[in-house]
Amino acid sequence: PPDQRTPAEGKFPANFLWGVATSAYQIEGATQEDGRGPSIWDTYSRIPGKVLGGESGDVACDHYHRWASDLDLVAGLNLNAYRFSVAWPRIMPEGTGRVNAAGLDFYERLVDGALERGLQPHVTLYHWDLPQALQDRGGWPHPDMPEWFTDYALAVYGRLGNRVASYATFNEPWCTAELGYHVGRHAPGVQDLRASLLASYQIQLAHGSVIRALRAENTRAELGTVLNLYPVDAASGRAEDLHAAQLIDEKLNRWYLDPIFRGRFPAGAVADYAEAMPEIDLQALASAQQPLDFLGVNYYFRQWVSEGGASRAGPPSPDAERTAMGWEVYPEGLHRLLTDLHREYQAPKYLITENGAAFDDQWNNGEVHDEARTRYLQGHLQQLHRAIQDGVPVGGYFAWSLMDNYEWAYGYSKRFGIVHVDYGTQQRTLKDSAKWYRDFVRRQRP
Numbered sequence: 001p002p003d004q005r006t007p008a009e010g011k012f013p014a015n016f017l018w019g020v021a022t023s024a025y026q027i028e029g030a031t032q033e034d035g036r037g038p039s040i041w042d043t044y045s046r047i048p049g050k051v052l053g054g055e056s057g058d059v060a061c062d063h064y065h066r067w068a069s070d071l072d073l074v075a076g077l078n079l080n081a082y083r084f085s086v087a088w089p090r091i092m093p094e095g096t097g098r099v100n101a102a103g104l105d106f107y108e109r110l111v112d113g114a115l116e117r118g119l120q121p122h123v124t125l126y127h128w129d130l131p132q133a134l135q136d137r138g139g140w141p142h143p144d145m146p147e148w149f150t151d152y153a154l155a156v157y158g159r160l161g162n163r164v165a166s167y168a169t170f171n172e173p174w175c176t177a178e179l180g181y182h183v184g185r186h187a188p189g190v191q192d193l194r195a196s197l198l199a200s201y202q203i204q205l206a207h208g209s210v211i212r213a214l215r216a217e218n219t220r221a222e223l224g225t226v227l228n229l230y231p232v233d234a235a236s237g238r239a240e241d242l243h244a245a246q247l248i249d250e251k252l253n254r255w256y257l258d259p260i261f262r263g264r265f266p267a268g269a270v271a272d273y274a275e276a277m278p279e280i281d282l283q284a285l286a287s288a289q290q291p292l293d294f295l296g297v298n299y300y301f302r303q304w305v306s307e308g309g310a311s312r313a314g315p316p317s318p319d320a321e322r323t324a325m326g327w328e329v330y331p332e333g334l335h336r337l338l339t340d341l342h343r344e345y346q347a348p349k350y351l352i353t354e355n356g357a358a359f360d361d362q363w364n365n366g367e368v369h370d371e372a373r374t375r376y377l378q379g380h381l382q383q384l385h386r387a388i389q390d391g392v393p394v395g396g397y398f399a400w401s402l403m404d405n406y407e408w409a410y411g412y413s414k415r416f417g418i419v420h421v422d423y424g425t426q427q428r429t430l431k432d433s434a435k436w437y438r439d440f441v442r443r444q445r446p
């Protein structure tokens with residue numbers, strides 16, 4: 001790999017967490033094993049036309065069988081933390097009631113395996129794989145979801161307990177509500193704004209309920225949640241564009257931040273949604289505001305907004321570098337996002353729970369020279385360092401992702417890994433970006 005030690009490479013705090021992130025459905029495979037029940041992604045991926053190439057997570061990276069060597073890979077990168085998610089359908093195949101011990105066994109092996117290798121386990125309780133049985137009863141808009149989710153969370157906590165360093169309730173609830181229940185580009189594929197607003201409301205209550213339930217257990221693990229957040233820019237200085245940008249900021253960012261930090265939805269978005277708003281008790285959102293130990297931030301790109309709405313493409317800088325997803329590469333956005341966020345909400349701590357990029361990698365004789373991804377990581381780490389220097393309490397960074405995996409509606413066509421996966425043989429190959437990250441972390445850690 002090219003020499004990457006920049007003169008600007010600063011020192012991160014001594015106890016900083018260096019990790020990689022994954023999620024269950026995207027890597028595990030083994031969807032029929034050890035009593036796992038079906039999830040909404042097993043169902044959705046089989047609907048013709050929904051997922052590119054009709055691909056599913058049936059096999060994915062076969063991580064369910066390769067977890068031990070995958071943890072070796074993580075440890076080999078000099079990291080000290082690993083973020084993964086627990087699949088609800090493995091723990092409760094019917095969504096509620098009966099607990100499947102074999103499912104808990106798997107995550108217990110994974111947690112102990114991580115600890116043995118010096119990796120702090122960071123668990124996400126919900127990363128989009130809802131048990132199909134619960135979707136059959138209505139899914140996230142259902143008023144009993146907070147209670148069902150809490151039962152599930154307590155089953156996970158009951159087994160993994162304080163061996164886990166942190167529990168996040170949700171990964172990117174915007175994606176669940178908006179992509180899953182409004183535009184229908186994610187499972188369960190519903191297209192109904194009212195249902196999506198109701199889903200986001202029940203998710204907030206479910207978050208609050210789980211945090212309260214785990215606090216009542218006197219857990220020593222840190223508790224938080226994970227949001228996908230974006231700096232928002234108006235496409236021009238026109239009043240219409242500025243107004244549209246403000247509204248998008250409320251619908252995308254603050255719709256998820258305000259309930260957990262202030263116990264309410266942002267007023268501008270509520271007013272704009274008026275016609276579609278379901279009959280809900282907005283006062284009850286107060287219960288979503290529970291003291292958190294950390295906020296997980298997933299940062300990928302910024303939103304450019306004009307009167308017509310948001311677009312990830314963005315008119316004003318057509319020359320900006322883009323990833324294979326079409327997402328603008330904008331490292332300064334991470335500094336901007338964190339400093340703005342901290343000014344507004346003052347979370348006690350932030351974890352960068354995801355940051356990374358898909359590029360069209362070329363595997364060649366056991367090497368992948370992914371210079372663009374290496375530059376991406378380096379640029380974002382530099383901006384993260386600046387944010388810390390400017391006083392934002394960031395405790396860790398998790399690159400998305402450990403390895404190429406099932407990129408939802410894009411199937412296996414988009415590769416976010418710092419480790420390459422050959423899906424024919426399941427062979428793992430460190431890309432240059434993984435080697436760069438490994439060496440960077442080595443220079444950081446004592």
Ligand code: PNW
Nearest residue numbers: 023171172175228298300354400407416
């Ligand atoms: C996140 N968007 O998803 C997820 O947490 C990961 O599971 C996923 O693989 C990763 O980012 C890369 O996509 C997102 O449209 C999906 O803005 C969509 C968006 C953002 C994040």
